[in-house]
Amino acid sequence: MKKIAVLAGDGIGPEIMAQALKVLTAMKLPFEYEEALVGGAAYAAFGHPLPKEVVELAKRSDAVLFGAVGDFKYDTLPRHLRPEQAILGLRKALGLFVNLRPAVCFPELTAASSLKPELVSGLDILLVRELTGDVYFGQPRGKRISPDGAEEGFDTMRYAVPEVERIAHVAFKAAMGRNKHLVSVDKANVLETSQVWRDTMIRVSKEYPEVTLEHMYVDNAAMQLVKAPKKIDVMVTGNLFGDILSDEAAMLTGSIGMLASAALNEIGQGLFEPSHGSAPDIAGMNIANPLAQILSAAMMLRYSLGMEEEAVRIENAVKTVLAQGYRTGDIWSEGCKKVSCSEMGDAVVAAL
Numbered sequence: 609m610k611k612i613a614v615l616a617g618d619g620i621g622p623e624i625m626a627q628a629l630k631v632l633t634a635m636k637l638p639f640e641y642e643e644a645l646v647g648g649a650a651y652a653a654f655g656h657p658l659p660k661e662v663v664e665l666a667k668r669s670d671a672v673l674f675g676a677v678g679d680f681k682y683d684t685l686p687r688h689l690r691p692e693q694a695i696l697g698l699r700k701a702l703g704l705f706v707n708l709r710p711a712v713c714f715p716e717l718t719a720a721s722s723l724k725p726e727l728v729s730g731l732d733i734l735l736v737r738e739l740t741g742d743v744y745f746g747q748p749r750g751k752r753i754s755p756d757g758a759e760e761g762f763d764t765m766r767y768a769v770p771e772v773e774r775i776a777h778v779a780f781k782a783a784m785g786r787n788k789h790l791v792s793v794d795k796a797n798v799l800e801t802s803q804v805w806r807d808t809m810i811r812v813s814k815e816y817p818e819v820t821l822e823h824m825y826v827d828n829a830a831m832q833l834v835k836a837p838k839k840i841d842v843m844v845t846g847n848l849f850g851d852i853l854s855d856e857a858a859m860l861t862g863s864i865g866m867l868a869s870a871a872l873n874e875i876g877q878g879l880f881e882p883s884h885g886s887a888p889d890i891a892g893m894n895i896a897n898p899l900a901q902i903l904s905a906a907m908m909l910r911y912s913l914g915m916e917e918e919a920v921r922i923e924n925a926v927k928t929v930l931a932q933g934y935r936t937g938d939i940w941s942e943g944c945k946k947v948s949c950s951e952m953g954d955a956v957v958a959a960l
């Protein structure tokens with residue numbers, strides 16, 4: 609019996625999580641689910657967004673299925689108490705340094721993309737984001753008074769060579785299994801952190817002679833993603849650039865409500881979550897797109913539980929419902945059947 613920690617979180621988190629659980633339950637998998645509060649929900653109940661019991665639960669589980677955290681009403685709390693600390697804290701505590709964010713445009717959704725159909729049809733990008741380093745976790749950080757007396761905020765962008773090496777190996781291996789073309793994104797024309805990143809990528813590339821390594825500055829990468837996204841196959845980048853570029857890549861696929869993600873550590877333990885946030889603007893309305901959460905459950909079966917066949921079964925069910933014309937509001941287009949979040953979950957279950 610595998611143990612799955614279920615952390616739905618805030619906003620639309622519980623709504624989309626209910627759909628993913630519906631799908632997993634319908635498949636009668638040998639799982640024991642344990643739910644817990646995280647983010648704003650945990651802060652409201654216990655005064656902390658990531659109670660230590662939740663970290664313990666995540667550590668002793670075979671995988672974590674995560675919804676989303678955050679609500680603008682908590683934006684004035686001290687940073688360590690804000691809902692987002694739940695996801696950041698779990699990534700750090702579990703050592704989840706790999707973040708796989710596949711941006712796949714299902715043929716049925718080309719009309720929902722903000723780009724012309726010919727630019728995105730057949731799009732299949734794997735974004736590999738480093739997840740436990742960079743300016744997200746660099747020390748020191750804080751607020752101080754500058755020499756000229758102004759109040760200032762500061763953060764530390766940093767990468768140590770071993771941190772870049774381990775994500776480089778993940779990205780090169782992913783490229784070996786795909787088109788053998790890897791785009792590494794940095795800002796080496798300005799940042800020392802990026803120079804270390806680039807030098808390390810070049811050094812690691814010698815171990816993968818079959819893979820063509822291309823470097824791209826992040827500003828250009830942002831442009832290429834909307835200019836000619838299909839030229840990109842595997843893209844590897846640091847934590848901050850990866851956060852930004854993955855939202856951009858998400859829109860190519862039709863909606864951020866489609867983008868699943870896997871966060872993995874050295875021992876294959878993982879946390880699986882949609883790339884989007886808690887969408888407070890549509891929370892409680894039963895209109896959110898649950899497919900990113902459902903596809904994240906499929907990634908959980910594939911990457912942490914060794915259940916490739918079952919993962920494909922879920923992915924095929926998602927393809928089927930899209931082919932049947934079911935659409936939540938974010939991906940709806942003329943002639944399709946508009947469904948609610950829970951109806952989309954029901955449709956996926958029916959298509960399994």
Ligand SMILES: NC(=O)c1ccc[n+]([C@@H]2O[C@H](COP(=O)([O-])OP(=O)(O)OC[C@H]3O[C@@H](n4cnc5c(N)ncnc54)[C@H](O)[C@@H]3O)[C@@H](O)[C@H]2O)c1
Binds near residue numbers: 679692881883
């Ligand atoms: N991993 C996470 O838990 C995570 C990720 C990103 C943002 N956040 C947090 O979420 C909160 C809201 O942030 P934001 O508004 O910048 O980003 P967001 O991703 O929550 O929402 C951006 C836009 O996309 C829409 N959207 C997102 N997911 C959707 C879905 N499944 N179906 C349909 N529409 C969807 C929202 O309605 C909104 O218009 C913030 O507190 C932020 O910190 C959390």
Ligand SMILES: CC(C)[C@H](C(=O)O)[C@@H](O)C(=O)O
Binds near residue numbers: 692883
């Ligand atoms: C909520 C936030 C901390 C998080 C991040 O920046 O990593 C989110 O935007 C994401 O993409 O998972």
Ligand SMILES: [Mg+2]
Binds near residue numbers: 851852855883
């Ligand atoms: Mg993000």
